[in-house]
Amino acid sequence: DAGITQSPRHKVTETGTPVTLRCHQTENHRYMYWYRQDPGHGLRLIHYSYGVKDTDKGEVSDGYSVSRSKTEDFLLTLESATSSQTSVYFCAIRVGGGADTQYFGPGTRLTVL
Amino acid sequence: RKEVEQDPGPFNVPEGATVAFNCTYSNSASQSFFWYRQDCRKEPKLLMSVYSSGNEDGRFTAQLNRASQYISLLIRDSKLSDSATYLCVVAGGTASKLTFGTGTRLQVTL
Numbered sequence: 001d002a003g004i005t006q007s008p009r010h011k012v013t014e015t016g017t018p019v020t021l022r023c024h025q026t027e028n029h030r031y032m033y034w035y036r037q038d039p040g041h042g043l044r045l046i047h048y049s050y051g052v053k054d055t056d057k058g059e060v061s062d063g064y065s066v067s068r069s070k071t072e073d074f075l076l077t078l079e080s081a082t083s084s085q086t087s088v089y090f091c092a093i094r095v096g097g098g099a100d101t102q103y104f105g106p107g108t109r110l111t112v113l
Numbered sequence: 114r115k116e117v118e119q120d121p122g123p124f125n126v127p128e129g130a131t132v133a134f135n136c137t138y139s140n141s142a143s144q145s146f147f148w149y150r151q152d153c154r155k156e157p158k159l160l161m162s163v164y165s166s167g168n169e170d171g172r173f174t175a176q177l178n179r180a181s182q183y184i185s186l187l188i189r190d191s192k193l194s195d196s197a198t199y200l201c202v203v204a205g206g207t208a209s210k211l212t213f214g215t216g217t218r219l220q221v222t223l
Contacts, residue, residue: 031209033211040215041215042115042117042200042212042213042214042215042216043157043200043211043213044213045210045211048210058210090156090157092211094209101147101159101162102159102209102211103158103159104156104157104158105156106155106156107155107156
């Protein structure tokens with residue numbers, strides 16, 4: 001157990017509404033990541049953070065923003081949700097000094113109608 | 114061409130069988146390599162890292178061939194509980210970004 005929680009675990013929303021997903025870690029790891037997983041695609045990186053208020057874009061960042069105001073929380077916001085953002089969203093933390101090993105939270109299943 | 118390619122399967126094998134999965138990657142600058150396991154509707158979980166010298170963890174053996182940009186996973190004496198999707202993952206860059214394959218599904222049957 002890597003001490004990562006995500007909330008909510010499931011959400012159904014309508015097109016055009018804002019949505020915020022939360023990732024919380026208990027172990028003060030510096031790096032945190034948001035991925036989405038869709039059929040036919042591997043997990044794809046949306047945004048990542050390398051410290052408080054330090055974030056950068058990943059492969060599929062359009063339509064998403066993030067914020068990290070404290071070490072333990074990394075928020076992913078869909079400013080105006082679209083049906084193409086229906087997906088399973090996973091948060092991850094990087095563990096270890098020089099290693100790239102990442103551990104994942106349980107995921108949030110988001111449906112945009 | 115995808116950055117990490119895997120045969121999606123499914124691989125259907127009887128209990129006790131040996132099964133091998135392969136994966137190729139396109140970025141020769143990749144620095145770290147992993148196999149993750151993902152059960153249905155669950156998060157990916159690290160199975161093992163992969164080293165150039167090859168490494169073994171119980172019934173699982175992973176190999177890396179940097180020259181051919183090829184990674185493999187061998188599972189011996191398959192158990193029903195090994196049924197899952199196996200994700201090939203490569204990492205690199207300053208932020209240790211992971212690039213995932215789409216996964217190979219394994220179904221172990223009685």
